[in-house]
Amino acid sequence: MSGRWLRILLVVVLAAGIAVVLLNRDRIDPAALEAWVAAAGWMGPALFILVYALGAVFFVPGSVMTLAGGALFGPVWGTLLNLAGATLGATLAFLVARYIASDWVARRAGGRLAKLIHGVEAEGWRFVAFTRLVPLFPFNLLNYALGLTRIPLVAYALTTAICMAPGALAYTYVGYAGRQAVAGGETVIQTALIALGLLAAVAFLPRLVQRMRGPSEWVDAAELARRLEGGEPPVVVDVRGPDEFEGELGHIDGALNLPLDELEGRLDEIPADRPLALVCKTDRRSLTAARQLRTRGFPEVAVVRGGMTAWRAGEGAPSGRG
Template sequence: MKHVDPKRAKRAALILALAAGLVLAFANRGQFSQQALQAWLAAAGWWAPILFIALYAAGTVLFLPGSVLTLAAGALFGVLPGALYSLTGATLGAVLAFLAARHLAGGWVAQKTGGRLKQLIEGVEAEGWRFVAFVRLVPLFPFNVVNYALGLTRIPLGSYALASAVCMLPGALAYAWLGHAGRAALTGDADAIRNGLLALAAAAALMFLPRLIRQFKAGLMITPEMLRALQAEGSIAVIDVREARDFDGETGHVPGALNLPLGELDQRIDELNPWRKDGVVLICRTQVRSGQAARLLARQGFSGLRVVRGGMLAWRELGYPADWTSATTENAGATDRA
């Protein structure tokens, strides 16, 4: 009898259960209304808040419209309790969808993605909670889709959950207030609430986009783990922009790195021509000088630049090996390849 891998069997069962839930949810989507929800919860008595939170979480995973749930919460429970219950359910559902994507498809996506898509994912991962906050505050991004999409990145679960909860609070309060105000006030107040949320989104975009643009122009921030993966793939140059004494100093340097000090980079930029397109990873002791080097290279037409977050200090904290070989040897290697 053929042996069945328990992990694969469990994953297959979860995928089937999720698929069945999605089919069921879409088949009954027409019956999902604020009036029906309010009638059902009103009959639940003391269990209504718990049932509502569970339903909101399940609805988030199954792509049911969250606005209907939040409006109903305001009408049934009041503004503040309704917003709290909605926020709890939405956060729980967002976490469940995030985990489902990460454990059911994350490994496959990591193997299949490459090129620009991989760069985009790395950029999102480098921004971490800031990116989560941005997509939660800007209502242009579909809430249910974003939950699954972010699960395919390596953003930490804690950062994802906390940023989601905090940045979904304004929307939860707004929609709970609308639901509490009732149908009579809905027509007159909906535009004001919507405009307020759009203003908040615009403010978030103004705060976030300049940083994002600078990040893409001056180099994506990557972790030491990402650098190890890139080195395993080959075809990149790891450029350490510290002085030679630091390159061979107490922290050592990344094995295979080339030493091009920041002060000499302008004069020796031709040595990096083989990696002008998507091939340069910059590192220093922390990330200050490597960030400066990335901006300098970006002005010279280099693209796909990446900067190691935390630099050599982060590399060593993770226990990764470091070399203390002569910088002269590394520089000679760079010249030979140019």
């Protein structure tokens, strides 16, 4: 069978399988899955990993599988088996997408899509880590989307396994707590409280990661002035409003004025192939803008420390007023 026909066959099989799952989502029964895996005896763990992996490929909700793993195997083995199944499934979906469509997307992508793919590839494993810890997209869809990039397979799989571990532990423990609640016992309340604590920690994790991640770099006003005089100057993006841009502090000559509240809708105005330097009055709005741009695939984003206040204080070059 030629490569073209094999790709067509894979697309048909995937489409049919995903359609069946989506049409029968309400009929997916974790209890039936648990009984089926338990009946497999010593082959149960391997069977569970395989089912989890295939479920990820065909868009079975990962939460169903993870809760079932906790109920079947407990918090420790359940976490390990859930993580193994989720990582294997994520890798299979990644490889399928890469085989079927990555070359086609690379040839056809343009505009904002090309900019996004370029930014994701430049970030590499860091982008994978960020999206696994701060899930911006559904797990199953993200696996296929990342397969359309040129992120290395090994980096993708390892980062996926490591960065999904906190969530896997929390949801596995919830499944275990549910089984304990049904069975009864003296430790039910304690187990439930631990499960709630883990869920709260996972819910807080995205905010913590975003705070730690910050912009790709900070740049002082004096350093920015030197870079602007160099051979490959950055694009200065001023995220203040038009009144401030033309106001008392003025603006840096050549700066692109994209107010923060308009940034999302004007990404096409930002050059995709040059580094960016973000500036506002201080640096608070610039920091927010940097986080937005990084999640949209811009890899080289610097925040001007102190903003136009520092620039006008003599640390940078003279500013203009249009």
